[in-house]
Amino acid sequence: MKTKVHILLPDIRSAYNVGSIFRSADCFSVEKIYLHGTTPTPIDRFGRSNSGAQKEISKTALGAEKDIPWEYITKIDKFLKIIKEENFTIVCIEQDKKSITLENFLKIKKLEKIENILIIFGNEIEGIEKDILKKTDYIVEIPMQGNKESLNVSVCAGLIMYILQG
Numbered sequence: 001m002k003t004k005v006h007i008l009l010p011d012i013r014s015a016y017n018v019g020s021i022f023r024s025a026d027c028f029s030v031e032k033i034y035l036h037g038t039t040p041t042p043i044d045r046f047g048r049s050n051s052g053a054q055k056e057i058s059k060t061a062l063g064a065e066k067d068i069p070w071e072y073i074t075k076i077d078k079f080l081k082i083i084k085e086e087n088f089t090i091v092c093i094e095q096d097k098k099s100i101t102l103e104n105f106l107k108i109k110k111l112e113k114i115e116n117i118l119i120i121f122g123n124e125i126e127g128i129e130k131d132i133l134k135k136t137d138y139i140v141e142i143p144m145q146g147n148k149e150s151l152n153v154s155v156c157a158g159l160i161m162y163i164l165q166g
Contacts, residue, residue: 003109003164004116005030006088010076010132011037011123012153015053018042019060020154021121026064028161033070034079041072080135088116092136093160094128095150099141102163108138109164117164121157 007030012018018040025033035041040053042065048054049065057065073079080090091105100108108114120136122128133139142156151159 002029003114005161005164006032006034006083006116006118007157007161008034008036008073008079008118008120009039010120010128011126012039012121013124014153015040015056016060017124017152017154018053019057019065021157022057022061022064022068022070024154024158024161025068026061028158028165030068030161033068034073035070036073036076036079042066042070076132077135080132083118086116088118089114089138090118090120090136091138091140092120092122092128092133093141093156094122094133094139095141096133096139098133099139102140102142102160105138105140106163119157119160119164121153121160124153 007021007025009018009021022033040057042054042057043049044051044054049058084090120128120132142151142159144150
């Protein structure tokens with residue numbers, strides 16, 4: 001059973017991280033990416049793809065930003081309600097007192113036969129807003145074993161996409 005994966009990126013600061021996530025999404029057959037808040041988009045509001053942040057996205061995405069369908073979301077609450085109605089399980093990747101390990105989530109995914117997943121990755125500094133965490137089905141974290149508290153968001157996204165497609 002192949003997992004249908006969509007990604008939501010609220011308030012990602014770095015266009016390079018966004019581009020890298022698009023590139024990994026292409027590698028691991030992600031169906032769609034949703035952008036929200038301050039997250040830069042592959043095409044700016046004037047329809048340009050070769051200015052500022054759009055140039056940075058393109059540099060790291062290597063064309064994947066043209067291959068992966070994407071949409072900018074303005075009302076995140078409404079979006080999460082709609083995606084839930086479409087039978088998606090909402091998973092936030094975040095360190096939180098309510099989080100479970102990635103290993104435990106994979107066991108749940110297998111037992112419950114979860115097929116449609118929206119993965120939310122948060123801001124590089126602040127993480128995912130508490131209001132969004134409250135609307136999620138699972139909060140999942142990757143246990144860190146070294147001295148650093150977390151992975152770069154694009155590295156984390158690539159790892160999660162790879163594991164979910166396995």
